[in-house]
Amino acid sequence: xxxxxxxxxxxxxxxxxxxxxxxxxxxxxxxxxxxxxxxxxxxxxxxxxxxxxxxxxxxxxxxxxxxxxxxxxxxxxxxxxxxxxxxxxxxxxxxxxxxxxxxxxxxxxxxxxxxxxxxxx
Numbered sequence: 001x002x003x004x005x006x007x008x009x010x011x012x013x014x015x016x017x018x019x020x021x022x023x024x025x026x027x028x029x030x031x032x033x034x035x036x037x038x039x040x041x042x043x044x045x046x047x048x049x050x051x052x053x054x055x056x057x058x059x060x061x062x063x064x065x066x067x068x069x070x071x072x073x074x075x076x077x078x079x080x081x082x083x084x085x086x087x088x089x090x091x092x093x094x095x096x097x098x099x100x101x102x103x104x105x106x107x108x109x110x111x112x113x114x115x116x117x118x119x120x121x
Contacts, residue, residue: 046077051105056114057121070114075104 027035051074058069074088079101089100 046102046104048104048106050108053107053109053113055117056107056110057117071107072110073104073106075100075102077101077104 026032056070058071060066060069071085074085074092076083076085079098083100086097086100089103092105094100094103
């Protein structure tokens with residue numbers, strides 16, 4: 001039996017057997033491979049913190065099509081090794097590279113501070 005025939009048979013079973021005690025069809029193809037794949041690495045628990053701030057708006061570089069940017073937090077769960085923002089955790093005394101993705105600092109009181117800054121502009 002080919003992959004296509006096997007898939008068609010499973011789909012046909014699913015259409016006609018809608019009873020609650022029906023056995024789900026076996027996984028095939030990439031779904032089966034994914035279910036059998038070993039875990040390579042588990043991410044540790046990410047911690048989130050509030051950090052007080054003085055400003056929200058950041059001036060962008062001169063050649064950009066916009067004047068201002070907003071970054072609501074420091075750190076990032078994605079943890080891209082090439083990220084330009086990784087060094088910002090060093091200014092906070094966090095020298096361990098893993099801290100960038102494991103300790104996320106949300107900027108506190110952003111709406112209030114942003115309103116104040118926008119009135120000035």
